[in-house]
Amino acid sequence: MLKIGDKAPDFTLKDKDGRKVSLCDFAGKKVVVYFYSKDNTLGCTKQACAFAGLYNEFREKGVEIIGISRDSTTSHVKFAEKYGLPFLLLSDPELTASQAYGVWQEKKLYGKTTMGVVRTTFIIDEQGNIEKILSNVKPDTNAAEILAQL
Secondary structure (H helix, E strand, C coil): CCCCHHHHHCCCCEECCCCCCEHHHHHEEEEEEEEEECCCCHHHHHHHHHHHHHHHHHHCCCEEEEECCCCCCCHHHHHHHCCCCCCCEEECCCHHHHCCCCEEEEEEECCCEEEEEECCCEECCCCCCEEEEECCCCCCCHHHHHHHCC
16 A cells, blocks of 8 residues: 555556656656546546646646546547546556556445546655545545645
């Protein structure tokens, strides 16, 4: 289980354009990495649009935003275009980043137990250490909450 102060696990995943992106590419910058379940679902769309709405304020603070889900790069292209998402969306179909960050967990829904992504946001400092972890976040207020903490 990751905790505040731990070195953030590096990952290399493809963005919506098929380019490989690694966390270490952002060394020296503060990064917000948020894990979400699925493109174009109600909660995930609210969360992405909230980050998009505050994107310029994050950029003014020198903060990069990265959204990660299991969705394909093709799905990310459509999602980003449909909602005008200006930040990176990375595809994690093999769950390598999701498992490294401990967000792939057992979930209960209507009495049924399944595996899935627990909506979690990490603030990673300029040295690549975890500065803050927010679990089970509310999709519509997550971006503003993170911005207020920066």
